[in-house]
Amino acid sequence: MRAVAGEPLMPTSHLQLGPPAALAGNSGTWQLTGVMSNVRYAEKAERAALASVQAPLGRAEATCAALIPLRKSEAWWALAQDERRALFEQQSHHTQTRLAYLPAVARQLYHSRDLGEPFDFLTWFEYAPADEARFEELLTRLRSTPEWQYVDREIDIRLVRC
Template sequence: SASKSPADPHAAWVLRGITSNERYVVREPERGELVAQQLALGRPEATCAALIPIRKNDAWWKLTQDERQRVFEEQSHHAKIGLQSLPTLARRLHHCRDLGDHEPFDFLTWFEYPPAEEATFERLVADLRASREWSYVDREMDIRLVRDPA
């Protein structure tokens, strides 16, 4: 059972999520392309990162899994948009809802990329934010980080 209090009592807030099975797996051939082109996290040249916590509204969660899949795949083309940024961006999705309803976000999205690919990342984020799926997002933060390569 997940604890409702942060591990550090001095923390103002804590973000927690878990990796899980793919909830909105796209159909072939997009799924195969995603898997084949997805790069690993932690590449030395990928010194830029973004953490984007996202919460979707009640209307999203009232949709059935099949309805959410249609929004994700057919209306928003989420995977197709993501494919346009591969293989330059590495990503990992963490689910927060599985930890209980006390988490402030539903998803923690983590991206890593080389500085030369910043425009690719910005285009990806802009395209996703312009999609139908994004109309269900009611809270988002965009945290950018740069790792010292030394």
């Protein structure tokens, strides 16, 4: 686990994943909560393109995972929806970048901002060990975009399935 931007999280040896009700009473080091929500910035054709090649989570060969919580700055949230969309797609090409790494790298996005959590998004990635270099390349490309200038806290947590 490493802090890419902003404050780190306290170290922990393992993660327990599940719905909040299943984790109630857990006395872990920290707990992050997010919900699946509607797709905010992708247009219909982009959503269809992603869905046509997105691999499901939980594939037997995808024993590597990454949990990447991130928070965007207040400057990001002060932008109008169309300005965020322009940064996300027209300038940063977020969807096209992701498409280049599918189906090798599966992803699920969870929204946390409206829950009052310390991060705006929790992104869960799964990939096979043979695709680790491609996953690193994906992160490098995404982090070099204009959109990432608005990220003020990001933690990169790597995991291997037990």
